[in-house]
Amino acid sequence: MAPLPLPPLTLLWVVPALPLAGSLVNGALALVAPGAKRAVSLVGVGVLVLAFAAAALAVLELAQLHPAAPLVVHYWDWLPVGELQVAFALQLDQLSAVMILVVTGVGALIHVFSVGYMHDDPGYARYFAYLNLFVFFMLTLVLGASFPVMFVGWEGVGLCSYLLIGFWFTEQINADAGKKAFIVNRIGDFGFLVAMMLMFWHIGSLDFATVFPKAATAFAAGGPVITAITLFLFLGCTGKSAQIPLYIWLPDAMQGPTPVSALIHAATMVTAGVYLVARCGALFALAPVASATVAGVGALTALFAATIALKQWDIKRVLAYSTVSQLGYMFLGVGTGAYAAGIFHLTTHAFFKALLFLGSGSVIHAMHRAYHATHAHEDAQDMRNMGGLARSMPWTAALMWIATLAIAGIPPLAGFFSKDEILGAAFARGAAQPAWYVFWGMGLGAALLTAFYMTRLMLYTFHGPNRTGDREREQLHEAPPLMTGPLVVLGVLTLLGGALNIPPLLGGGARLEHWLAPVTGVAPAAEASPTIEWALVGSAVLVAALGMVGALRLLKPETLVPARLAPAERGLGRLLWKKWYVDELYDAIVVRPVLWLSREVLWKFVDARVVDGLLVNGTAAVSRAVGWVGSRLQTGEVGVYVVLFVVGVIAVVGAVVR
C-alpha cells in the first residue's frame, strides 16, 4: 500500500485548487465590483473547464497505469496529535476518477447554463463564488485520502448547499429551507463523526490506506463494532443523500436557484453518500446487517419518494422527489454489494437529472419572463400554469423527453442500463437472502411510478392546451443558446451514457465495472442464468412502458385548470400531495418538543431561574447578606470594639499559653 510517487500526479491538487481560486476571485469581485459580470462569468466558468481538463489528464494517467492500489499524494501533516496522525493527502483511484469527471464535467455544463439563467440577478458574483466553492469542497470530498479530509469536503458541501438554498435569503421561506437543510444534515454528520471516532478507537488510524486492509482482521465479521460503525456511516449518508428518515430537506432545497438544484441537489452533492458507501465497501462487506439496512432503506426510499412525486404540482418538487427516489436506487445497488452498478447509476443519473433540472430551469426562466412582462403574480413553477410549452420551447421539450425516457428506463438510454443492473443484482442476491426479493419488488414498483410521474410532468408541462394566460402566451420563448447548449451536451450524454457499462448479456464489455474492479473488488453477485436475466430485463422494460402508457391514458391535461382556480385535493391524492404528512409528523414529534423544551425548560427554567436567578442574582444576594452581617458589627460604639478586642486578646493569649 505504499504510495507511488509519480511526478505529474503530484499536481493533483490543481484539480480542487482551481475552483477554490475561482471562488476567492469571484468572492472578492462580489465585494468590490458586483457589476463586473463578464469577468465573473469568465473566471467562474473558466476554472471549471480548466479543472475538468486537469481531471481528465489525471484520469488519463491513471488509466495508463491502472494500478491495483490508489495513488496517494501526501501534501502536509495536518493533524499530528499523539497517535492520531492525519495528513492532508489526496488520493486518486478508479472510483474517485469517475467522481471527479462527473463533478467537473457536469459542473462545468451547469456553470455555463448559470451564466444565462442568473444573468439578471444582482447577486451574480456571489452566486459564482458559492458555486465554485462548492465544486472545490466536492472535489476535496471525493479526492480525500482519509476520513477527516473527506469530512472537510463533506461539511464544506453542506455549507455551500446551505448558502445556495438560501441564496435569495430576503424571503423567509428560502432562509428557512436553508436552515432546515443545514440542521437535518447536522444529524447525519453526527453519525459520520461517531463512526470516525469508533474507527480510530479500534484501528488507530483514519487513512483509507490503513483502515480498509486492517478492517478484516480488526473486526469480527458481522460483529457489533463494525455494524455500529457502518450504521453510523450510513446515518451520515441518509442526511447527505436524502434517504429515509432524513430526506425531508431535499424537496425544500428547491428554493435555491434551479442550476443549484441541478448541480448540488441532484447530480453531485447528494450522491456523496453513495460514494461513501462504495468507498467503504470493505467495511460494509463485513457487516451484513448494515448492508441489508442500506439496501432496505434505499428500496423503501425509492418507492416512498416516488409515490409523493405522483401528486406534486411544482415542477421542481417532482424532480426533487424523483432525485430522492433515484438515490434510493443507488443505495439499493451499493447495499446489495453491486458497487459498480450503484456508481454507474450515480453517473447516468447525474447526466439525466442535471438535464431534467436544467430543462425545468429553462421552463421556469421562460415562465418567469412571461409573467414578468405582463406583471402577473402567478407561480412560475406550478405545472398547472404551464401546458403546451413544447410549441414555444421545442428544444427544451425534446431534450427533456430524452431524459424522461432515460429515467423511466427505456432502452437504449442511459437510465435503462444502470437501473436494470441494480435491479438484477438485487434479484440475484435474493437467491441467498430472500429479503432482497422484497427490495427488488419495491425497486420495480418504484420504476413503475417513476415512469408514471415523469410522463405526467412532461404531459402537463409541454403538452395539451396552454394555461399560462392569454397575454403571457406570446411572451413564452425558448431559452438563449447559452442555456440550451449545455442541455444538448447533457442530452447526448444521456443518450450514450449507457455505453459506459453495457452488460455482457447485451453484448457489452461492462467497462465501468472492470474499471472500478480494483476499488470495489470483482462483483460477487451470483450470476443468474441468461433466461432469468432476460426475464428481468423484460420485466423492467415492461414496467417502464406500462407506467408511461398508463400516464398517457389516465391523465387528461385538457381538464387541468390554472393553479389559482384549482380545487383542493381529496382522499389519497391529498395524502400524497401533502407528502404523507411527514413534515407535519416531524414537526409534531421533533420540532415542537424541541421548541417547547427550549422555551419552557431551557429558557424559562434553566436560563431565567437557575442561571440568572440562582447563580447570578444568588451571588449578589449572598454578597449583600454577608455585607449586612458585617455592617451590624460596626456599631460605632467604642465599648463594643473594646469588648471584642479583649475577647480576642484573651482568646489569642489562651491559645498561645496552652
Add this chain to the structure above:
Amino acid sequence: MLLQPALTVSGILFALGVLGVLLRRNAIVIFMCVELMLNAANLAFVAFAQQLGVAGQIFVFFVMAVAAAEAAVGLAIILAVYRHRRTVDLQNINLLKG
C-alpha cells in the same frame, strides 16, 4: 521576696483597669482605667527587675514617657470631643456606625 504580693497587686490593678474600660461609659474614667493598666504593668516590671536585672526598670521609664504623651494627646481629644458634642459619654459617640 516581695514578688508574689507585688504580682498579685499588679493583677488586681490590671483587672480593675480592664473592667473599668469595659464597664464605664465616661471617656475620662476609661482613660484613667487605661492608665491604671499601664501602671499595673509597671509594677510587674519593677517586681521582676529585682530578680532579673535592671532592664525591667528601664522599661518602666519608657512606659511612663509613653503614658505621659498618651495623656497629653488623649486628654486633648476628649476635650475636643466635649467641645463638639457637649458630652464625653461614649454611648453617644457612634458616628462610625455601619
